[in-house]
Amino acid sequence: MLGATIAGIALGFYPGIAKARPLWWRLVAIGAVTIAVVLSLFPPIAGTVTDAVIASRADSTKAVPVLLKRDGPVLAGQALTLRDARDQRVLISVLCTPEVAAAIASTEAPFVLNVQRDGSDARFTSASIGAVNPAITLPYIMGLEERARIIFFHVPMSWVATVAYLLSMIFAVMFLRKRTMEYDTISMAAASVGTLYAILATVTGAVWAKFNWGSFWNWDPRESSIFLLLLIYAAYFVLRSTIDDAQRRARLSAAYSIVAFVTVPFLVFVLPRMLPGLHPGSADDVNAGPLLSPKSDAINTTKQILFGLSLFSFTILYFWLVNLRVRTENVYLSITDREANQ
Amino acid sequence: MIEFLTANAGYVVLVCALLIWLGIGIYLWRVEKRLLELEQRISR
Numbered sequence: 001m002l003g004a005t006i007a008g009i010a011l012g013f014y015p016g017i018a019k020a021r022p023l024w025w026r027l028v029a030i031g032a033v034t035i036a037v038v039l040s041l042f043p044p045i046a047g048t049v050t051d052a053v054i055a056s057r058a059d060s061t062k063a064v065p066v067l068l069k070r071d072g073p074v075l076a077g078q079a080l081t082l083r084d085a086r087d088q089r090v091l092i093s094v095l096c097t098p099e100v101a102a103a104i105a106s107t108e109a110p111f112v113l114n115v116q117r118d119g120s121d122a123r124f125t126s127a128s129i130g131a132v133n134p135a136i137t138l139p140y141i142m143g144l145e146e147r148a149r150i151i152f153f154h155v156p157m158s159w160v161a162t163v164a165y166l167l168s169m170i171f172a173v174m175f176l177r178k179r180t181m182e183y184d185t186i187s188m189a190a191a192s193v194g195t196l197y198a199i200l201a202t203v204t205g206a207v208w209a210k211f212n213w214g215s216f217w218n219w220d221p222r223e224s225s226i227f228l229l230l231l232i233y234a235a236y237f238v239l240r241s242t243i244d245d246a247q248r249r250a251r252l253s254a255a256y257s258i259v260a261f262v263t264v265p266f267l268v269f270v271l272p273r274m275l276p277g278l279h280p281g282s283a284d285d286v287n288a289g290p291l292l293s294p295k296s297d298a299i300n301t302t303k304q305i306l307f308g309l310s311l312f313s314f315t316i317l318y319f320w321l322v323n324l325r326v327r328t329e330n331v332y333l334s335i336t337d338r339e340a341n342q
Numbered sequence: 343m344i345e346f347l348t349a350n351a352g353y354v355v356l357v358c359a360l361l362i363w364l365g366i367g368i369y370l371w372r373v374e375k376r377l378l379e380l381e382q383r384i385s386r
Binding site for chain 2: 026037320
């Protein structure tokens with residue numbers, strides 16, 4: 001997580017936060033986000049036989065996608081003997097529909113089979129087959145399933161918003177030290193694009209919460225803290241819009257940006273972990289803890305790599321947006337200065 | 343049609359997400375190009 005962020009920030013600052021992006025940089029940004037979107041949504045979700053047993057015990061009607069391999073001949077009308085492609089010691093017997101059996105008979109490669117437990121932990125039925133020989137698969141997480149993909153969009157948005165507010169504060173300090181107006185523009189641009197990311201994190205989280213927790217908004221501590229954060233930074237933009245004198249506006253908003261950032265570590269890292277809530281990492285979270293903790297087994301290597309790629313691509317996209325915002329403001333200031341001097 | 347979309351919901355989401363992103367990407371590319379032209383005109 002830290003590596004992807006640092007790589008994104010390093011590339012984001014090249015060749016200068018207010019300088020035009022070279023062609024290769026723009027191609028890297030567009031390519032990285034495209035790859036991140038494809039790799040976040042394309043790989044099928046496939047669990048192990050153990051996942052299928054646990055999930056089917058909780059809900060016997062649930063079909064669980066499992067990565068399996070054929071282990072023996074396919075005989076019409078008979079249950080097939082299939083092997084767990086990840087844990088090769090596990091063999092199960094699956095009674096398939098003729099169409100699924102025909103699809104399995106035509107391949108030697110592993111395949112994703114949607115199975116339902118049939119009375120015992122070694123006997124299943126299946127009515128549909130998923131991807132055959134998938135290059136990569138994402139782990140099956142009971143209760144989340146396809147909705148687990150939110151981690152590739154929601155978490156990077158939220159994390160980049162935090163980095164954005166840090167950058168805004170750093171450039172605010174630099175403005176107060178050097179009194180260069182460009183630092184004020186960068187501080188404003190960093191906060192405005194950061195707020196856009198925070199809004200996107202809130203919206204993606206709300207849509208996900210509707211399907212997983214039952215309503216769009218639950219006043220969970222993390223939801224409440226992002227709401228407070230959005231209010232604090234909304235006040236920053238209101239403050240900027242109310243002052244006409246550029247120097248005074250820059251000075252006051254720099255001071256406000258520094259004070260506003262003091263709340264960010266508390267609202268993002270401390271408060272949601274102190275109180276019980278619905279998000280992973282809350283005080284009463286006894287299952288996985290923080291989803292990205294290296295000690296946690298809730299996230300596997302493939303998912304960590306894809307998450308890193310997603311984080312990197314959304315970070316450089318952030319810097320591109322900040323760059324465009326800064327340069328647009330600079331062009332606007334140049335034109336108004338020129339008109340004032342004429 | 344509805345059966346096809348339901349059975350391939352994951353791919354439908356992927357195509358929609360890619361179309362939205364490509365739209366944003368093209369828009370950013372055009373803004374970058376026009377901004378560069380404006381900056382060059384101002385510096386002249």
